[in-house]
Amino acid sequence: MSSVPLSEAVAALIPRAKTELAELVAFASVADWRQFPKSESQKAASWIADALRAEDFRDVEVLDTPDGTQSVYGYLPGPADAPTVLLYAHYDVQPPLDESRWLSPPFELTERDGRWYGRGAADCKGGVLMHLTALRALRGQGGVPVNVKVIVEGSEEQGTGGLERYAEQHPGLLAADAIVIGDAGNFRLGLPTVTSALRGMVVAEVRVNTLQGNLHSGMFGGAAPDALAALIHMLASLRDETGATTIDGLDGGGEWPGIAYDEADFRQDAKVLDGVGLIGTGGVSDRLWARPAVTVLGIDAPPVVGATPSVQASAGALVSVRIPPGVDAVRTGEALRAHLTAAAPWGAKVEVTLGGSGQPFAADTGSPAYAAMAEAMREAYGREMAEAGNGGSIPLCNTLAGLYPRAEFLLIGLSEPEAAIHAVNESVSPQELEKLALTEALFLRRYAAAHSATQGV
Structure with missing residues (x-):
């Protein structure tokens, strides 16, 4: 030896x-x-x-x-x-x-x-x-x-x-x-x-349809239901005024018992721009490791370059929810589906497809x-x-x-x-x-x- x-x-x-x-x-x-x-x-x-x-x-x-x-x-x-x-x-x-x-x-x-x-x-x-x-x-x-x-x-x-x-x-x-x-x-x-x-994770794709096809915004805008606007409304409902995740049926008040994440350190680690506030309430550690957190991963919508003056007939998004221990991924997926469906305005047709998940x-x-x-x-x-x-x-x-x-x-x-x-x-x-x-x-x-x-x- x-x-x-x-x-x-x-x-x-x-x-x-x-x-x-x-x-x-x-x-x-x-x-x-x-x-x-x-x-x-x-x-x-x-x-x-x-x-x-x-x-x-x-x-x-x-x-x-x-x-x-x-x-x-x-x-x-x-x-x-x-x-x-x-x-x-x-x-x-x-x-x-x-x-x-x-x-x-x-x-x-x-x-x-x-x-x-x-x-x-x-x-x-x-x-x-x-x-x-x-x-x-x-x-x-x-x-x-x-x-x-x-x-x-x-x-x-x-x-x-x-x-x-x-x-x-x-x-x-x-x-x-x-x-x-x-x-x-x-x-x-x-x-x-x-x-x-x-954290566990749930991913869902949401698809919104309101019209049989796109319409000229000058001729129909103001009365025709815009699928992209409906989608934006639905996604906005997943957060409150502070930016905290608010999905019906999920507890958003968990507290982290371990190390505290200093807010100034987090801002530096995350490279948050000067003057931009963090989202949510409570300690940073709570928000990261003890509470659900929703993220919009992508949106199907016309890009700015090449966009036409149209009311959109269809729009979609990919949404993820990170969940802390004690929260079930299957139940979270169903809660997300129910929340998005209920949040759809104007009777818009909504389809939510649950994708991959992990507990x-x-x-x-x-x-x-x-x-x-x-x-x-x-x-x-x-x-x-x-x-x-x-x-x-x-x-x-x-x-x-x-x-x-x-x-x-x-x-x-x-x-x-x-x-x-x-x-x-x-x-x-x-x-x-x-x-x-x-x-x-x-x-x-x-x-x-x-x-x-x-x-x-």
Whole structure:
């Protein structure tokens, strides 16, 4: 066993992590075959499988999931009677958006101002390297003290549910005592954070029809019912005068028990323009993590350029509602449908089609795994662990919680605000990668020790 402190062992591995992250970022693994070659995702999956085999993982497989994508699985056995920990990340990424706005090529890891830039650097290819670095450091320090399963998904960003359905079809594959989801992030750079709640989401398409066809606004405007105006009226009814979401049948008064999000910090993080107010009431944390939040994602309407003086016969919109733990996605969808239908003026014909949805998720913050993680974060960062929510959805969490109700869930990761995930110029902090890899290694040690203590070993 090496006499080098674990922190130094992790630090020594960071140059290797950078080299390998550059290799992984180079794959344009966007799981949308209309825009990007499927071969790029397949190459990324193959790279991860090879990396696991190099670390002596057994049963390494590239799994063909029902949505046509691939996930990578591997198993690393630990000591006898040790607990099993599942480590999750995903290798698929968001499209780069407007490449002309990137200061360096999106699929070429580039160091600039102390950060590493590239699509997926934080979300979530950096999470793959976080897991690998933690395990490598432990292997050089006498071995990994738990049984480890790794699953790296290939379609998380697309939300097509391939891994969820595969897990349901193979219920024993991902069974574990603790599950570490490496797809979250610290509340602030350098502030160790676990994400204890994830918003769920409901998406609905609403279509409004009032006329058999468009009409000349000079001849018919003022009496003919305008479908676009009807739609605007309906969408406006989803918010009150403060901008807070008001969908009939949904409670909008929840309060967040964890860390408070300072309004000035939020304005800076969200890049709110000077003089523009925030929407809703109550604390920012309440609005983000404890209350429903509606967003109009898109509207079918004539563009300004090329528009004609017409009364519109038809209009449509795509609407999403993010929901906190304790609110059911199915009931929310039906409430949204009923609200929009009831809000239609002038007897307009309305059709609301519910699309994809995901239930919210809440972790048990009183579990032994949380205590072990708090100790690990305290040692790695020299600060107490914070607890935050996350506006994103990770449907796999609910799937695994349903399959393994006794498993303990922890959500950590590299997507702190400066990472700008899903935006142009995404980046990762190498210092954050180092500290979180150390945190994970320390957690695995403490979790193994706690498990041994409860078993009387």
